[in-house]
Amino acid sequence: MRRQGLIRGAAQVVVVGVDARGMGLIRECLGTEAVLPTQSTPYHDALEVAQSARPNVVITGFDEDFEEAVRLGPLLQSQVPGLQLVAISEKTDPERIRAAMRAGYREYVVLPEDSALLRQAVRESHSSGASVEDQGQLIAVVGSKGGVGTTLIATNLAAELSPVQRVCVVDLDFSMGDVAAFLDLQPKSSFQDLLASLSRLDQRMLTGSVTVHPSKVHVLAQPTELIADEMVSGDQVLQVLTVVADTYQIVIADCGCRIEEATLTTTAVADLVLLVVNPDVPSVKNAWRRLNLMERQGFDKSLVRLIVNKWRKGGELTLADIESSLGVPVAATVAYDDETCLAAINSGRILREIDKKSPTARDIGAMVSLITEGATRVESGPSEKKPFSWLFK
Ligand SMILES: Nc1ncnc2c1ncn2[C@@H]1O[C@H](COP(=O)(O)OP(=O)(O)OP(=O)(O)O)[C@@H](O)[C@H]1O
Ligand SMILES: [Mg+2]
CATH class of the missing domain: 3.40.50.300 (P-loop containing nucleotide triphosphate hydrolases)
Incomplete structure (x- = not known):
């Protein structure tokens, strides 16, 4: 099956609750390794977008609305099987990192410092589960x-x-x-x-x-x-x-x-x-x-x-x-x-x-x-x- 717009070998990513600067940092970090959306999705639309786009990864911003970002974690995990969740923020905050982990986020990344971590999480998400090559x-x-x-x-x-x-x-x-x-x-x-x-x-x-x-x-x-x-x-x-x-x-x-x-x-x-x-x-x-x-x-x-x-x-x-x-x-x-x-x-x-x-x-x-x-x-x-x-x- 040919998924439209999908680059072979690249993970598909949905970005939620991230401002223009954050989008720029993500784009810079992931380059051609991922199919990135042109803009970030609001928190309240995230579930619907993830269900229809079936991405490999959802990157959720933790700075715009921390509570919404935490609430989304278990919701996305239960409703969209096989999804990798990554939290993104401008600052390291142990309290927030723990909350993100409890909510099912696999990584908590601060850009641009953690660029390598984000790239790795996206790469691994793509190699697990059914890839385009595996598709019938x-x-x-x-x-x-x-x-x-x-x-x-x-x-x-x-x-x-x-x-x-x-x-x-x-x-x-x-x-x-x-x-x-x-x-x-x-x-x-x-x-x-x-x-x-x-x-x-x-x-x-x-x-x-x-x-x-x-x-x-x-x-x-x-x-x-x-x-x-x-x-x-x-x-x-x-x-x-x-x-x-x-x-x-x-x-x-x-x-x-x-x-x-x-x-x-x-x-x-x-x-x-x-x-x-x-x-x-x-x-x-x-x-x-x-x-x-x-x-x-x-x-x-x-x-x-x-x-x-x-x-x-x-x-x-x-x-x-x-x-x-x-x-x-x-x-x-x-x-x-x-x-x-x-x-x-x-x-x-x-x-x-x-x-x-x-x-x-x-x-x-x-x-x-x-x-x-x-x-x-x-x-x-x-x-x-x-x-x-x-x-x-
Ligand atoms: N190669 C063939 N030789 C003779 N008859 C055939 C052949 N292929 C199909 N038919 C006959 O044509 C009829 C229609 O076949 P079929 O139901 O597969 O067509 P369809 O395009 O799916 O039709 P529908 O538009 O109703 O869905 C059937 O009666 C079938 O036996
Ligand atoms: Mg028929």
Whole structure:
């Protein structure tokens, strides 16, 4: 998962209750070793900011409001697991140092004298716990329109990866999602339960909320009750995905085809976006609109892998038509095989369990290399060159 604004190898820091001079000293001391905020957060906003930013370290000023700084210590510790707390002051005061230690602050630093101490605390905070390098890959599976096969691909791709990787499928298609049904699972908890306890969300709570399929695919299901997409903010989705990516090696998010905050946020931080199209005009046209939107939002198009599902030769469009219309190469084709697909969906099983030799299962199996080897095109995907670009202009 790509955390926006995060420099690889640098700790993320939130600063609370520090004036401009203090901010300057912190910046001077930490340099490029940390991702620093542009300004200090007021004490009363600190918990909320720490919960959403999930920093490695919170540096709290002890001079502006000593009592607030002490009160914040245990609060941050209990609500944001794994956080390192550092107290900062302009003067050494044994009474205050003891109060800071009792409140859970690991270090009490006076700048610029204790610069080395602050640098060390930040460095160590970053090496403990899940770092960005430890985080799983986030793969967003996005449909160009309804029914193109987003869920079928998300679930079966996860099943192909699960023998060797810890994989979790997150159903982000809140109103229409059906990942659990595709795998014949009866989830006891869902995404919505995690949203209700976001402030306490950690890896243990997550693993208690997923449902496990015999293929070893873990599923974070969509809410049992219908919820409006707009009720879930991008920030909430980000918090959940961060914990999922800290827990699993591969996270496959079934984003469905609707454009709303949760899925826009997911694609913004995804390592790869699998854009699923069918070889027909409405589907490709919608993919074109989606790509344009992503481009307008500054999304890096090189992270998109175009998947042509329900592919069969002699259909409405050729692969060359699709590529030249979208300006993106086809990364993989997935063969049309309605008999096996329907049998799998109706019995809640994965394609390979129905028919090991199904061409659809074979093609989804080949897609694994897009994720594990960084391939940009699956070898079997033929590509004919026959421009047809006027269709979508
Ligand atoms: N490769 C394929 N060959 C034949 N049929 C397929 C293929 N892929 C998907 N289908 C069929 O298309 C239908 C829709 O599949 P699926 O539910 O995965 O799509 P979706 O994009 O997730 O749809 P929704 O928008 O409803 O979430 C299913 O009936 C499925 O059997
Ligand atoms: Mg679906």
